[in-house]
Amino acid sequence: MPNANTAAANKQELLQQLQDLLPVGAVLSEPEDLRPYECDGLSAYTRLPLAVVLPESVTQIQHILRLCTRLGVPVVARGAGTGLSGGALPHEHGLLLSLAKFNRILELDPRRRLARVEPGVRNLAISQAAEPHGLYYAPDPSSQIACTIGGNVAENSGGVHCLKYGLTVHNIQQLKIVTAEGELLTLGSTALDAPGYDLPALMTGSEGMLGIIVEVTVKLLPKPERAQVVLAAFDDVARAGRAVGEIIAAGIIPAGLEMMDRLAIQAAEDFVHAGYPRDAEAILLCELDGINAEVSALILQVREILLASGATEVRSARDEAERARFWQGRKAAFPAVGRIAPDYYCMDGTIPRKRLPEVLQGISELSREYGLAVANVFHAGDGNLHPLILYDANRPGELERTEAFGARILELCVAVGGTITGEHGVGMEKIDQMCVQFQPAELEQFHAIKRAFDPHGLLNPGKAVPTLHRCAEFGAMHVHGGRLPFPELERF
Amino acid sequence: MRDHDATEQLQQRVRAAVASRTPLCITGSGSKTFYGREPVGEPLSTRAHRGIVNYEPTELVITARSGTPLVEIETTLAAQRQMLAFEPPHFGPQATLGGTIATNFSGPRRPHAGAARDFVLGCRLINGRGELLHFGGEVMKNVAGYDVSRLQCGALGTLGILLEVSLKVLPRPAREITRVLELDPAAALQHLHRWACLPLPVSASCHVDGRLYLRLEGSAEAIEAASATLGGDTLEATTLWHEIREQQHPFFADERPLWRLSLPSDTPPLSLPGQWLYEWGGSQRWLLSTAPAEDIRAAAHQAGGHATVFRRGDRQQAFQPLPATLLHYHRRLKQAFDPHGLFNPGRLYPEL
Ligand SMILES: Cc1cc2nc3c(=O)[nH]c(=O)nc-3n(C[C@H](O)[C@H](O)[C@H](O)COP(=O)(O)OP(=O)(O)OC[C@H]3O[C@@H](n4cnc5c(N)ncnc54)[C@H](O)[C@@H]3O)c2cc1C
Numbered sequence: 001m002p003n004a005n006t007a008a009a010n011k012q013e014l015l016q017q018l019q020d021l022l023p024v025g026a027v028l029s030e031p032e033d034l035r036p037y038e039c040d041g042l043s044a045y046t047r048l049p050l051a052v053v054l055p056e057s058v059t060q061i062q063h064i065l066r067l068c069t070r071l072g073v074p075v076v077a078r079g080a081g082t083g084l085s086g087g088a089l090p091h092e093h094g095l096l097l098s099l100a101k102f103n104r105i106l107e108l109d110p111r112r113r114l115a116r117v118e119p120g121v122r123n124l125a126i127s128q129a130a131e132p133h134g135l136y137y138a139p140d141p142s143s144q145i146a147c148t149i150g151g152n153v154a155e156n157s158g159g160v161h162c163l164k165y166g167l168t169v170h171n172i173q174q175l176k177i178v179t180a181e182g183e184l185l186t187l188g189s190t191a192l193d194a195p196g197y198d199l200p201a202l203m204t205g206s207e208g209m210l211g212i213i214v215e216v217t218v219k220l221l222p223k224p225e226r227a228q229v230v231l232a233a234f235d236d237v238a239r240a241g242r243a244v245g246e247i248i249a250a251g252i253i254p255a256g257l258e259m260m261d262r263l264a265i266q267a268a269e270d271f272v273h274a275g276y277p278r279d280a281e282a283i284l285l286c287e288l289d290g291i292n293a294e295v296s297a298l299i300l301q302v303r304e305i306l307l308a309s310g311a312t313e314v315r316s317a318r319d320e321a322e323r324a325r326f327w328q329g330r331k332a333a334f335p336a337v338g339r340i341a342p343d344y345y346c347m348d349g350t351i352p353r354k355r356l357p358e359v360l361q362g363i364s365e366l367s368r369e370y371g372l373a374v375a376n377v378f379h380a381g382d383g384n385l386h387p388l389i390l391y392d393a394n395r396p397g398e399l400e401r402t403e404a405f406g407a408r409i410l411e412l413c414v415a416v417g418g419t420i421t422g423e424h425g426v427g428m429e430k431i432d433q434m435c436v437q438f439q440p441a442e443l444e445q446f447h448a449i450k451r452a453f454d455p456h457g458l459l460n461p462g463k464a465v466p467t468l469h470r471c472a473e474f475g476a477m478h479v480h481g482g483r484l485p486f487p488e489l490e491r492f
Numbered sequence: 493m494r495d496h497d498a499t500e501q502l503q504q505r506v507r508a509a510v511a512s513r514t515p516l517c518i519t520g521s522g523s524k525t526f527y528g529r530e531p532v533g534e535p536l537s538t539r540a541h542r543g544i545v546n547y548e549p550t551e552l553v554i555t556a557r558s559g560t561p562l563v564e565i566e567t568t569l570a571a572q573r574q575m576l577a578f579e580p581p582h583f584g585p586q587a588t589l590g591g592t593i594a595t596n597f598s599g600p601r602r603p604h605a606g607a608a609r610d611f612v613l614g615c616r617l618i619n620g621r622g623e624l625l626h627f628g629g630e631v632m633k634n635v636a637g638y639d640v641s642r643l644q645c646g647a648l649g650t651l652g653i654l655l656e657v658s659l660k661v662l663p664r665p666a667r668e669i670t671r672v673l674e675l676d677p678a679a680a681l682q683h684l685h686r687w688a689c690l691p692l693p694v695s696a697s698c699h700v701d702g703r704l705y706l707r708l709e710g711s712a713e714a715i716e717a718a719s720a721t722l723g724g725d726t727l728e729a730t731t732l733w734h735e736i737r738e739q740q741h742p743f744f745a746d747e748r749p750l751w752r753l754s755l756p757s758d759t760p761p762l763s764l765p766g767q768w769l770y771e772w773g774g775s776q777r778w779l780l781s782t783a784p785a786e787d788i789r790a791a792a793h794q795a796g797g798h799a800t801v802f803r804r805g806d807r808q809q810a811f812q813p814l815p816a817t818l819l820h821y822h823r824r825l826k827q828a829f830d831p832h833g834l835f836n837p838g839r840l841y842p843e844l
Contacts, residue, residue, distance in 0.1 A: 111685055111758045134689060156635045167633065169642070170610050183817050191754040191797040192602065192775045193646070195812045196822055196840070198609055201642035205635045222691045245550045251573060251663035291691065293713030350631040352551050382632035383551075422633035430636075437636050441623040446637050448828035453821060465637065 011050055014071055018053060018095075021063045028052040037096050040081040040088040041143075044345070044399060045428055049076065049090030056101045058176070058184060058214045065212070066182035068095060074461050075180075077208040079120060079151030082143045084346055085427030087155065087207050087463060094461075097212065099150050105129050106215070113220040114173060114190060119150025119213045123157075126218060135220035138165035141423075142331040150213045156205030158423040160256040160330060161287070163381035167423070169204040171219050177203060177211035180454040190217060202449070207425050208460040210453040224289035227255060229323045230302055232311040233280035237261055237376075240282035241356035243309035244380045247286065248353075250305055252298060256287040257381030258330050264337060264375040264388070271336035274329025275322065277313060284311075284380065285326055333377045334388065341373070341390035345402045349413030350422035353383045362412045363387055370405040372398075384422035385413070411436055426464045434464075435471035443468060495543025497557070499616075499624065499655055505536055506653065506834075507622040515837045518649040520559060520591040523584025526803055527595060528648050528810050528839045538590050538653070544568060545656060546630065553613065553630045555658040558590030565589060569661055577605040577662040581737045590654045596646030599737040600696035600707065603757075603772040609645035611660045617644065617652035620830030630658045649836040650844050651829040665709035668695070670732065673704045673724035677761045677768065680704040684773045685758055692718045698736055699770040700743055705732060736771065743769045743778070749805030751779040751788055755797035762791045778802075785809060811841065819843060 018027045028034060029051040038046040050073070055061050068075050074094030081088050090096045102118035105126065109115070110133040115126055123144040127136040140159035141147055147157070153175065158167045165171070174188040188200040203210060234240040240259055247254065260268065262281050269276045276283055284306070288298040299316055306314045317323035329336075337344050351359050360376070367374045377386045387409055391402040410420040410433045420426070420433040434443065446465040450457065466474070509516050515533035525531060542559040549572040556565055562582055569575050579599030580592045593615075598607040614628025617640075627640040644654060675683065680699040687694065687706075693714045696707035706722060708715045719726065735741040744750065748766065755762075757774040766781025781788065785801070789812055792799035798812035814822060819841070826833070826844045838844070 110689065112756055113688065156639075158633055162633070166606070166610065169639070170606060179821070183821075185818055185821065186815075187818075189754075189796060189798070190756045192757075192772065193596070193607065193754050195798045195800070196814050196818065197647055197651075197825060198596070198643055198645055199821075201609060201639050201645070202825075205639055210638075222689050224691045248552060249550045251666075253662065290710070291693070291714045291717050293717060294711045297711055297713060350633045352548070352553075352631060354548070354551060379633070384633045417629065418631050419629055419634040419636050421636050422631070423635060425635055426637075434636060439626075441619075441621075442625045442627065442637070445619060445623075445625055445640070445829070449638050449640075449825065452824035452828045 010071065014067070014073060015051060017067055018051065018064070021067065022053060022055060022060060026054045026056070028054070037078065037081070037090060037098070040078070040083040040086060042084050042086045042427070042429055044393070045086045045089050047090050047092055049092065049094055049096040052096045052098060054098050054101055058178065061097070061178050061212055061214060062182040062184060064095070064097065065178055065180055068458055069181055069456060072456065072458070074458050076460050077150070077154070077212050079148030079154070080122070080146045082147040083151060083155060083427065084348070084424040085421070085429040087425050087427035087460070089428050091461060099148065102150070102214070108133070110135060112190065114217055115220055116215065116217045117149055119216060120148050123147050123149055123152055130220045134223050136223055137218050138171050138221050139168050142334065149216050149218065153204050153213050153216055154206065154208050155423065155425045158379065158384065160258055160327070160379065162379070163257055164253050164255045165221065169201055172200060172204065172216055173219055174217035175200050175203055175213055176215035177213050179211045180456065180458050184214070185211070205425070207427065207464045209450055209464050210459065212459075224255075225291045226295045227287055227289040227323070228295050228299055229285055229287045229317045229326050230299060230306070231276070231315050231317070231326055232284045232286070232306040233277045233313040234282045234284070234310065235280065235312050236310070237282040237360055238357035239310045240284050241353070241360070241380070243284060243306055243311065245353055246305050246309050247302060248381075250301065252302065254286045254302070254381060255289040256285065258285045259283070259378040259380035260330065260333060261376040263373065264333050264377050267336040267340050267375060268329040268333050271339055272325070272328050272332050274325045276329055280312070285330055330377070337375045337388045337390065342392040342394065345389040345391060345406055346424070347385065347387045347389070347406050347409050348421045348424040349410050349418055350382070350384045351413050351416050351418035353380070355416040355418070356383070359385070359412060359416060363409055366405055366408050370401055372402060372405055379422070382422075383418070407433060428463055431463065431466045431470070432474045434466050435474050440468050440471070443471065496540055497543070498541035502536070502538070502541060502653060502655065503618055503622060503624060506618050509534070509834050510620070510622050510832060513832055513834070515834050518653055518836055520588030521561070521584055521586035523582060523587040524591050524595055524597070529808055529842070531839055532837060536653070538588060541655065549574060551630070552632070552661050553658055554661050555630060555656060556589050557656050558588060558654040560589045562587045562589060562592060570664070573664050574661045575664045576611065576659065577601055578608050578611055579737060580608060581739070583738065589657055593645055593654060593657050594647065594649045600698070600733050600771060603775055604695050605662070607645070609642050612641045612645055612657060613660055614658040615641040615644060615654055616656040617654050619652050620832055620834050624655070628658065632660065648840045650826060650840050652835065665695070666711050667715060668707055668709035669715055669719070670727040670730050671706045671708065671719060671722050671724040672727055673722070674702060675699070675704045676702060677770065680770065681758065681760070681774045687722065688757070688773055690721070692721065694718070696733055697771065697773050698732070700741070707733060743767070746780045747804075748780040748782050749801060750803040751781060751805070752800045752802040753777040753779060753788070753792050753797060754800070755792060755795050759795040759797065762795065764788055764791055814841065
């Protein structure tokens with residue numbers, strides 16, 4: 001460990017060299033300038049970095065990384081900072097590398113249906129640029145007005161349309177990355193595949209641990225001739241869950257299939273007046289798209305399935321404006337819940353769909369146990385749950401209780417054969433739950449992959465993959481009397 | 493053969509190989525032995541390790557052991573009106589799931605639905621230290637840890653011995669027809685591009701012998717509307733797609749080396765000597781040619797793609813060479829999984 005004096009001297013040297021490399025104003029080191037970068041969308045964790053850098057060119061990023069490798073300084077990448085797992089939380093002895101200035105769409109090729117963009121381009125900006133050509137970029141996280149494509153790749157983000165159109169990994173074709181050692185690599189290609197290992201797949205969802213993404217080529221899809229959304233109300237959450245399975249069993253893959261429970265419905269309704277039935281225990285939003293005649297036929301079929309599954313009400317959006325409103329309610333669900341409680345904590349487990357009723361039951365029991373309310377929002381089609389735990393950070397001990405509750409939810413997801421994170425990433429937040437999901441040899445394999453790209457462990461250190469030491473400590477405190485959480489559940 | 497879990501035997505074999513530093517040549521049924529660089533090492537067959545472990549039609553997931561015949565998987569899915577949407581080529585009656593994933597081979601629906609790698613949700617494998625590892629799972633979305641499962645796709649077994657793979661499956665389309673149009677290659681590419689920008693239910697395309705074939709699938713309404721847009725004639729029942737996928741179409745019966753060119757779809761016809769068959773909207777082009785490998789590689793590279801010696805030809809140079817820095821990270825990754833270089837050494841590149 002360096003002592004305080006050498007640390008200060010190193011900081012001076014680092015800042016001096018960064019200033020030599022970068023334009024004026026691209027290196028921030030005064031505490032008040034660092035403050036806006038102290039957290040991402042998970043505001044419970046805050047930390048100031050040594051400095052923030054705002055490079056403008058790939059060459060500058062290469063120089064920064066070579067310098068950091070030489071001086072042994074950690075680097076944390078940051079897109080828009082909307083991440084919900086603390087992935088972009090700064091490192092106290094490291095640089096925060098913001099990609100905010102990489103905000104240009106470099107090329108939009110309607111013939112190849114590709115857009116080549118810088119990593120700081122916002123998700124929605126791509127679809128907006130493609131719109132005049134009748135094309136769009138399919139993955140649509142609810143944060144799409146703000147989050148960046150670089151962040152989307154780093155998290156393998158999904159959206160309400162990924163049941164049919166896939167996640168980020170299915171919709172990107174080529175990446176350019178800069179490695180910790182400052183090498184620029186092109187992964188994938190503008191053809192459908194590339195020779196060698198599938199490194200775009202490895203890089204997608206790697207949470208800034210394996211390289212800095214400096215360019216992304218995404219696929220664009222033709223907009224469907226028609227998209228129509230059906231809203232179904234249920235007086236029982238489990239029944240709504242079963243209806244989801246019935247739709248899929250009928251051989252229908254909706255463009256989107258989302259579910260909200262009573263608390264989430266009411267919060268969304270109060271916030272955006274989406275036209276949801278306030279008295280329902282659950283609603284399903286089912287979007288069907290394709291050619292006109294096909295969509296009409298599917299709507300009839302889905303209506304029947306929903307009614308047969310016990311829906312108390314089924315209605316289709318009457319026009320495009322109503323369709324947009326239905327979706328707006330869903331996409332605004334997080335901020336809407338944010339209005340009914342001082343704070344909320346968003347979970348992101350994924351489970352096999354058929355286990356939904358028992359997991360919901362488990363969550364409501366835990367809710368009673370911890371004395372904290374939960375609003376549930378799901379990507380029901382693909383089993384991705386977003387329980388939102390309502391709490392008040394100003395009440396002593398409540399944040400800790402909330403985190404403990406959240407951890408229990410994730411462990412429940414693992415116990416039914418699911419995962420601790422569907423789309424928000426592990427980051428800092430779920431690092432201990434990784435010990436529940438993976439065995440030591442698997443974690444060791446992850447570390448070996450990390451070393452292959454980042455031998456000195458400088459990119460986003462301490463995130464995403466726990467050390468075995470950390471897991472041992474976590475296990476010691478967690479497994480009471482040799483019992484695992486949820487011993488009553490069958491294990492996978 | 494019956495369902496059988498041979499994990500333990502396979503793990504013991506790997507441990508013995510680690511101890512004696514014996515390279516292993518991983519095979520399923522051997523249907524894809526022709527592919528890639530010359531296999532070397534002591535044969536290790538996955539065929540005894542077979543059986544569908546879990547299939548949940550309403551979860552859209554199937555999990556099977558790597559030695560399970562593809563035919564068995566496809567028959568099981570078909571009974572529930574589901575399918576492997578990437579339509580894998582078998583290249584042999586006993587083709588296994590493991591080989592399909594290791595080669596990442598995908599059939600005619602590839603540009604419309606995705607490749608094998610797009611459907612992989614999780615896997616179990618043995619790494620080069622003889623450890624049993626499990627990544628991903630049976631759920632549709634999972635970002636816990638690096639995506640090791642997808643990384644196995646196309647790695648030709650060089651990163652581990654696949655034991656089990658979980659795949660997303662999809663409903664079979666209600667109906668399909670094939671349209672055929674008389675067009676030369678350049679005009680066919682033009683048309684394909686125009687149509688690709690429209691929301692049409694095209695699920696396969698192929699140009700051969702002056703004809704463009706398009707498969708449409710979906711509801712009757714969708715097919716009818718699209719047929720009107722495309723023009724041409726309808727082929728009601730055809731084995732064309734199967735023949736193309738399995739390379740049983742007369743085009744493939746030839747003595748010349750068979751090259752696979754993977755190109756940006758709008759690449760104009762390349763002026764290389766030989767005979768062409770286009771698939772995947774122009775993104776996958778088969779070339780029968782005796783032209784020098786360097787010429788074919790240079791033309792593919794210049795167009796932004798790559799070329800593979802698929803059958804015959806000089807298999808020791810099967811794949812387009814990687815840039816030096818990229819190869820460097822490939823080697824480090826290989827080291828991370830297989831530190832003693834035991835799995836299919838040299839099958840993909842001499843250095844891996
Ligand atoms: C209201 C709200 C709704 C949301 N809804 C969804 C949703 O529907 N689906 C979903 O998947 N997510 C959702 N999210 C989460 C979040 O928006 C996504 O994870 C998003 O992809 C993060 O993008 P970002 O640009 O903000 O990345 P950041 O938060 O800045 O960074 C996220 C991670 O990526 C790394 N990173 C960022 N840029 C790069 C780069 N160029 N190179 C390497 N690493 C990089 C960071 O180090 C960090 O680990 C939501 C968040 C909020 C606040």
